[in-house]
Amino acid sequence: MTNTSNNNSTRFGLDAERFLSDFHHTTIYGATDKNGIDRQAGSDEHGAVRDWIEEQAVARGFNVVTDEIGNIFALKEWVPGAPFVLVGSHLDSQPLGGRFDGTYGVIAALHAASAVDQAVTDELIAPQTNIAVVDWFNEEGSRFPPSIMGSSVFVGLFDLEKTLQTTDPDGVTVEEALTHTKRRGTAIDLPVAGYAEIHIEQGRRLERAGIPIGVVDRSWYTQKLLVTVTGEQSHTGATLMSDRRDALVAASHVVIMVEELVDDFEPETIVTSVGKFDVEPNSPIVVPRQVDLVVDIRADDKADVLRARTLLLERMDRLATRRSVTIDAEDFDIRPVQRFPEDAVALGEKAAIDEGEESRVMATLAGHDSVALNRVTPSVMLFVPSVDGVSHCEREFTSDEDLVTGLRVLTNLVSRMISGELAEVEPGGSLTE
Incomplete structure (x- = not known):
């Protein structure tokens, strides 16, 4: 106007x-x-x-x-x-x-x-x-x-x-x-x-x-997490599904978890994303051994970000047990x-x-x-x-x-x-x- x-x-x-x-x-x-x-x-x-x-x-x-x-x-x-x-x-x-x-x-x-x-x-x-x-x-x-x-x-x-x-x-x-x-x-x-x-x-x-x-x-308020999902490298053709410790499959669940965090908060009060995702060894015939990703959580209220972080860490712990992998998370680039x-x-x-x-x-x-x-x-x-x-x-x-x-x-x-x-x-x- x-x-x-x-x-x-x-x-x-x-x-x-x-x-x-x-x-x-x-x-x-x-x-x-x-x-x-x-x-x-x-x-x-x-x-x-x-x-x-x-x-x-x-x-x-x-x-x-x-x-x-x-x-x-x-x-x-x-x-x-x-x-x-x-x-x-x-x-x-x-x-x-x-x-x-x-x-x-x-x-x-x-x-x-x-x-x-x-x-x-x-x-x-x-x-x-x-x-x-x-x-x-x-x-x-x-x-x-x-x-x-x-x-x-x-x-x-x-x-x-x-x-x-x-x-x-x-x-x-x-x-x-x-x-x-x-x-x-x-x-x-x-x-x-x-x-x-x-x-x-x-x-x-x-x-x-x-x-x-x-x-x-x-x-x-901005909180980023450097997340590393570690499994075990193996042959995609020779390794039975029940014997795999696939880091990529577990990391894919993490990505969905990050997006679904917003369902625990009021609409448009928090945003979450995974914008960087690196797979090793990234070979077409190898079950991935490691995935590194960056989680980004932002909200107007610091308490919302801290709560989302806690929820994510708890859910990733349960996921690690279920998928027989390890998931490590490190705080990165926190901006008040x-x-x-x-x-x-x-x-x-x-x-x-x-x-x-x-x-x-x-x-x-x-x-x-x-x-x-x-x-x-x-x-x-x-x-x-x-x-x-x-x-x-x-x-x-x-x-x-x-x-x-x-x-x-x-x-x-x-x-x-x-x-x-x-x-x-x-x-x-x-x-x-």
Whole structure:
């Protein structure tokens, strides 16, 4: 719902056509046959689009630097010695992923920051801080788990040296991938005054409500488990069914158990999945000896996640006995609920109102770089609608109209942030939770 009579975005001089052209240009890097992208972190395609974004930033007068974990910052300094408001997202994707996830936020950030820079030049805004457009390394975590890697190192959640030695399935380290794409940077000192990110919702709440802007007030609690099912390798033709200890059959039961966990909770209060599944030896004439899988449990309420975890462990124990296998589970990548500061949420709402757009305050079920940044600096997370709510696939889609609406609201938000409107606000989380 739009109220154009209250729209004052023209003062920022945004060029919607150029923005859309730039955004759609990024799809050539890692393009897939069905209009998606495959641009995993540290790949050649990822390196190419990052080189392109640096060229665009330099052409607009930004100073571009890369830190030790491969995060790229395009800096514009108006107030010497003042901290920076960061605005951005990520350019890497899932395998056969969508072209909007992350990339939209980086391109929108560059255009918003450029428009605000012009407003500063024209003395329409008196900045209290500087600005930096950021492309975080490996938000997706598909090639190098876990996800939200670059921003987590930046805020001190992950150890740099340990993270650099993380390997992909082929044994390539993060450090080697960064070196290959010429993004193994150096330590930088970047005082931060706030963070803003715009992203597609990756769900259907905004689309169902007909509302163009979401303002995130919290993240869901996330619990992942590394599960290993161990049986015994044997011949598929010569081993009688009663003598088999088939790890794959048992693991298949685990997958169903994970999905059926949600039946023990109120509808739409919890989500569960198994997204990674590796079979050994993966031979057509061998009964599998081992299966490794990753279980993902998320809910708004931490207690629901812990209860689901307990139920799953109990059921897997009974399954192991019944199928004569062993099942081991290790906690992995636990992320507590993060609440965004009330004043930061209110600022996102004000930016939407100022642009004549309706907004809705909502939780994010997915993790984002903003959740990590929110631990150390007041952060604002905006959403735009996703058609059919699909994401992490080639069918992912958001209309040009919604992309431009989000850009206008983001630009308004950034102008408020660099003017000091969140100067006294404390971050929403801590590094010790």
